[in-house]
Amino acid sequence: MTRAAPVRSGIIGTGFMGTVHTRAVRAAGGQVVAYAGRDLDRTRKVADAQGVELVLRPEELISHPDVDVVHICTPNAQHVALATAAIRAGKHVVCEKPLALTLAEADALDRLAVESGVVNVVPFVYRYYPAVREARARISQAGERIWLAHGHYLQDWLADRETYNWRIDEGESRAFADIGVHWCDLFEFISGHRISRLSARFSQLHDRRTGPSGDVAVDTEDAVTMLFETDLGATGSVVISQASRGRKNRLWMELDGEAMSYSFDQETPDRLEIGSTEGTLVVPKGAETTRDSAAVAPYLLVPAGHPQGYQDAFTLLMAEVIEAVRGRAVAGMPTFSDGVRAAAITAAVVASSESETWSPVASTELQRSA
Ligand SMILES: NC(=O)c1ccc[n+]([C@@H]2O[C@H](COP(=O)([O-])OP(=O)(O)OC[C@H]3O[C@@H](n4cnc5c(N)ncnc54)[C@H](O)[C@@H]3O)[C@@H](O)[C@H]2O)c1
Numbered sequence: 500m501t502r503a504a505p506v507r508s509g510i511i512g513t514g515f516m517g518t519v520h521t522r523a524v525r526a527a528g529g530q531v532v533a534y535a536g537r538d539l540d541r542t543r544k545v546a547d548a549q550g551v552e553l554v555l556r557p558e559e560l561i562s563h564p565d566v567d568v569v570h571i572c573t574p575n576a577q578h579v580a581l582a583t584a585a586i587r588a589g590k591h592v593v594c595e596k597p598l599a600l601t602l603a604e605a606d607a608l609d610r611l612a613v614e615s616g617v618v619n620v621v622p623f624v625y626r627y628y629p630a631v632r633e634a635r636a637r638i639s640q641a642g643e644r645i646w647l648a649h650g651h652y653l654q655d656w657l658a659d660r661e662t663y664n665w666r667i668d669e670g671e672s673r674a675f676a677d678i679g680v681h682w683c684d685l686f687e688f689i690s691g692h693r694i695s696r697l698s699a700r701f702s703q704l705h706d707r708r709t710g711p712s713g714d715v716a717v718d719t720e721d722a723v724t725m726l727f728e729t730d731l732g733a734t735g736s737v738v739i740s741q742a743s744r745g746r747k748n749r750l751w752m753e754l755d756g757e758a759m760s761y762s763f764d765q766e767t768p769d770r771l772e773i774g775s776t777e778g779t780l781v782v783p784k785g786a787e788t789t790r791d792s793a794a795v796a797p798y799l800l801v802p803a804g805h806p807q808g809y810q811d812a813f814t815l816l817m818a819e820v821i822e823a824v825r826g827r828a829v830a831g832m833p834t835f836s837d838g839v840r841a842a843a844i845t846a847a848v849v850a851s852s853e854s855e856t857w858s859p860v861a862s863t864e865l866q867r868s869a
Contacts (some may be wrong), residue, residue: 506529508567508569508593509569510533510572511569512571512572512743513541519809520572523810525815528818531549532565533540535555535560539564544852566823568592569591569592570593571593573765575600578598579599582608586615587613587615591824592620595622596622596837597782597838601842605839606842608838611836618824619691622813622834624775626816626831627812628769629789629807631685633794635689635788635794638691638754638756639717640790643757643761645690645755646733647734648753649753650682650752653738653749654747655744658704658741663708668710668717668718672701672849673846674721678739678750679844680724681736686754688831692731693860696727696860697848697858698727699849699858700724701720703722707713739742747797749766759775761774769806771780783803844860
């Protein structure tokens, strides 16, 4: 039997995500053949540390014949131009979230990717925890009617006025576009519901921060409080914050069904809590505990009791990217259409916070598949 040639990745942007993607591609059996960045000397240093040979300019990486998949791990404002160029060059694309700064741009990019027939992925990576798959499978198998959803996604890295980052002055939303979209994607993925209308309120801890050029005004939100309704009749609420002291990456959600409740915490991702009136059952991830082996086993990298974390979730995502590049359909892999969905929810959040009224979420994905 001949072995399939390795799928070769080129990564643009070599900060936090660039190195997470690098480790994940390699662990999934792919190769990282090139890096590109804004500053070639800095990119060369990261390339040396990671053992990546080629350091190119972004446009050179995109057109390089040895690159099969272009990973876009740059700040958000560069996503559309780089992804468009990569698709036009016939490359498969993994583009970090948010796919674009506006819904119209995200939608155009998705259409281009679909028309071009390239594999297109947005790393909504929290889908790749076994406990998430377990919750999704149990809710679906039991036909559980989810009537209420609640949760939060809290971080504290922007709690200090002196902290500055490129995210602070990009786009009309910061906290929601950056992390709120992960919560909504995970909620919709687990429950099968779609958020149809929402009421959102932005809050700012700091309206001025110490930026690279001194004291600057800040327009983007530090937090969002949101109420929502879904197409399947549930209601919910979520708080998103990047300035809640003591919370590092606490994505927590609970889905209340008629018979059971299901809760998941990204910071203890190996366990699913299932509540009933008799008490709460903690289900550890594992082959012995799953109710749906077909749905969950592919996401069990190590046996029960052996922790599986964020980087592992990325490995599982990249393994699916490689499968898709090899022409095998992968259900549940987050694509550009999920990035469009996130952009539609973000647009509704911005509209609602500005108008101080409820806003509908544009149903681009539903119209297209109708
Ligand atoms: N899926 C997830 O879980 C997740 C988590 C964190 C970040 N992200 C996303 O990943 C992307 C990168 O975030 P990060 O935290 O790695 O940021 P980062 O600041 O750590 O890294 C960004 C990198 O891009 C480089 N860069 C800047 N401008 C560039 C340009 N014009 N061309 C090429 N390179 C350029 C920077 O030099 C830096 O190396 C963002 O879109 C962010 O939203 C996703």
